[in-house]
Amino acid sequence: MRALNWIDWTVLIITLLAIVVYGTLHTRGSRNVQDYLKGGKTSKWWTIGLSVMATQASAITFLSTPGQAFNDGMGFVQFYFGLPIAMIVICMVFIPLYDRLNVYTAYEFLENRFDLKTRTLTAILFLVQRGLAAGITIFAPAIILSVVLGWNLLLLNIIIGVTVIIYTVSGGTKAVNVTQKHQMIVIFLGMLVAFFIIISELPADITFSKALEIAGANGKMNVLDFSFDLENRYTFWSGIIGGTFLMLSYFGTDQSQVQRYLTGKSIKEMQWGLMFNGLLKVPMQFFILLVGIMVFVFYQFNKSPLNFNPTATEVVLNSEFAEEYQILQKRNDQALSAKKAAYSMYNLSGDESIFYDIKQINEAETDLRNEAKVLIDKAAEKQNIKVESNDKDYVFIHFILNNLPRGLIGLLLAVILSAAMSSTSSELNALGSTTTIDLYKRNTTEKTEEEMVNASKWFTFGWGIMAIIVACIANLAENLIQLVNIIGSIFYGNVLGIFLLAFFFKFVKGQAVFIAAIITQIIVLALYFLDLYDHINLPFLWLNFVGCAIVITIACLLQLTTKNDTKTTTEKD
Template sequence: MSGLDWGVLVGTIAFIVLYGVWKTRKTQHMTGYLRADNTERWWMMGLSIMATQASAITFLSTPGQAFDDGMRFIQFYFGLPLAMVVLSITAIPIYYRLKVYTAYEYLESRFDLKTRSLAALLFLVQRGLSTGITIYAPAIILSAILGWNLTATILFIGVVVTFYTVVGGTKAVSQTQRLQMAVMLGGMLVAAVVVVRLLPDGVGFAEAMTVAGKAGKLNLVDLSFNPNDRYNLWSGLIGGFFLSLSYFGTDQSQVGRYLGGETIAQSRLGLLMNGLVKVPMQFLILLVGVLVFVFYQFYQPPLYFNQQHAANVLASAEAPAWQSLEAQSQEVFQQKKAASLAVVEAEQRGDEQAKEQAAQAMQQAEAQRKALRQEAQELVKKHNQGTDLKDTDYVFLTFVTQQLPQGLIGLLLAVVLCAAMGSTASAFNSLASTTVVDVYKRSLRKNASDDHYVAASRWFTVGWGAVSILFALFASQLENLIQAVNILGSLFYGTILGVFIAAFYFKRLAANAVFWAAVGTQFLIFLLYFTTNIAYLWYNLIGVVLVVGIGYGLRAVLPRQA
């Protein structure tokens, strides 16, 4: 990295952190620390909600997902807008009427303490683990591509975020996330423009979309119904709807963002803004990945994007095999480049027959490239024991660091770090608030002063920051990281949402039945995950159905409650 890139990166991060600390330096009481004094406007909450969900994994892994699998991942978000409408009508009025600090307080008023504590515990486990991944993901990729020390990168992200979250609480999270979202969206727009400008002469945006379409990357909607397929219209609309209901309606990292609204109307508008803007934002990020794919149709890509893993193979006895794969890859690239140029020329001439013939040649070359990459990946696994991370997570940053001009590299790295900081800060804040409100204040220290609980919130923020950093330090590499986080969420969200659905809509279900139904459902979800191939989005719907169904079954045999 050049001095200019370092200046852009460090200056952006430093300004955002110092601004957030300065704006929230006087936050000293519980309402301000956990609910931002109910001063948040709708657009502030909308940006904060989006920044919480848009972790660094979104900007690292999603373009790689599009590079490898096309744009069908967008279907994951199709159920989100409808979920925002449902939550605006149902959940927000209840939370405001009860003046809760966390979503789980409501469960005690509807059921009992043990049901509230179970839901809070499931959230703490799920969010605590996934926060470790949100720190680990950018750190492992930045360290591999830029040569940064992995431990130092993890510590930097974790410690900086812990610092300003401890100082300002929810207000600090919201203040910094506004600036972080501006950097993230601006950076991705710049990336999209720059990719198009880097394409060969005569290849513009329209021609790039033609090449992408013929390569099967513009697969936005899949109408087939297959419960084992992670991304199709039905899994997105149904499974994605229930996942969004759970994430935005019962996960304190999101609920905490809109509990600080000035009014119910402001919080509703914040959620609806998320529903309207989130899908276009993800479309843009996926489009950048597709454009990077098109770029590498005309310029030689690495055989394997994780150069650190490739270096380990080259240092082994199988270096000749790797070099042979690289030579074959170069030959295939020349064929693919020629076919891609032929597609563009045929498109410009309006010659459909020639375009189809060139497209078939391009597809055949792409299939050969994927086969060579699969062979390379087998060599990588053999010489990088315990690391089976797909190298598509490295595609976007490899492009950024190798192709973008000075200054823009620093900006795009700032995008990644801002995303990591925004989502991690929300997680730390929500973990601390849930621990204090639902565990410490409710069951351990019931009658302490407001100052004591603010101090406890700060210490629990430090504690959860330390736990997440330790998990990130010892985490093993996973499959595509955007999927890893969503899988982890889906394993817990269905059960938690089932408890809330029972509370909102099934008034005949009492505490004991729902509590034991939730315990049984969580066990069954884990059993299904380890013994079947059901796509993870369906676990959200399955969890809801099991909690309600088992709850009604237990209602007939358990003692009746008042």
């Protein structure tokens, strides 16, 4: 693994400092709540669109997604198929209502429609899931960078967290929006550069079209899966149904996103910003997955480690299983030689049947990687060490550090850290504003504008410290991008159902919704853990639909039962 040199450090530090300093200097000094929490309602549609995208596109997106494609192909893009549908619904229903009520948070509306306890419960559900997610968005890049670069994990968590806290507390929502606009420019530029570098590093006779052909022959270009298989997490149906409900809840009721578009100058600016996100997000995710596919093609012709996590390799090579692991490494090298020979034959003969042989070699290579993971887990258990054998999140960073030119390594690391900062800043900003408006302001005596701004700053600071603490005690999941979506799916369906009840079920009152929401959250948690330990085959994406359906059903039944009970009592009297 190559170490960073002075050029990489210079590019990395200057890029990050420029963003932070610009955001801090250009947005400090907010003296009223309107400026601090809504950015003075001055944002244009392109700022809103980029800010919304930056909030969702965390460092996890750029670390995990290419690795996801490297291992499983393009199918993950189906996860986002519900996004455009959700954007249309939010633009037509949610935005006009929020604008008319002039709310600071999405949850203010729920008190007007139901009651204070329903508003408070929904706000707390948001605070719990988003507080955990904020810690993970710090932890995700920190743990991977600490492993591959040898940096101290605790120190990295603190550096990322404190950097974000500085400009988020200083400038509020406007600082988040302004910095995210520049962060997204860095991110787009970095990913485009990485893509073209990968293409240029392929053998001279492997054009882009041939690279796609190679990927397709190995099953990596299968975008659509129309099977209704609950064992398969990513299908067309899970994306359209589960994904739509997830995106509706995330963009329509999650304050970290709602706060991004509430800064818009007008309803039209907000709507155009979200539609911009809806149109660009799926192609962006497709492109990031395509980068991962090109990394897969690159390693068809270049040596790859048996496991991309260097710590895992080190652990097993320093154990009693070292000899077995080295045998697997030799077999992995032989597989690469066999693939090179097969590709040479294909270039000479043009016989596409050779791709079948190549696919068989790649499947054998996958088996070798799985055997390696078993040995790594055994070695870690013997040494009583916790190490991650699943290396999906390490694939892209391994490629960056070992194959990109100097300077570009620093740029791509800036991309990863910029993404971490952008999503974390949105989360802290939303956590601070929700705590201030929905809990603090609603349950205290009247406060001045200055007192409210100061309270919001302190709450934002407090959530920042909490996020750093969560990051420091978090454990790495099978795949980080899935972990964030799992946390969201556990809560989002319930929250979305509460909002849909508020919008469309006018006969349902607050008491029924409050009880239904508590029951639903218990049921969804039970379903998740049953799937986790008893394998009931309910992928997490479906929890969004299930949670939404359950809370609506229970609330309607409770309200109807209450009505019937009231009528019966009246008749008897």
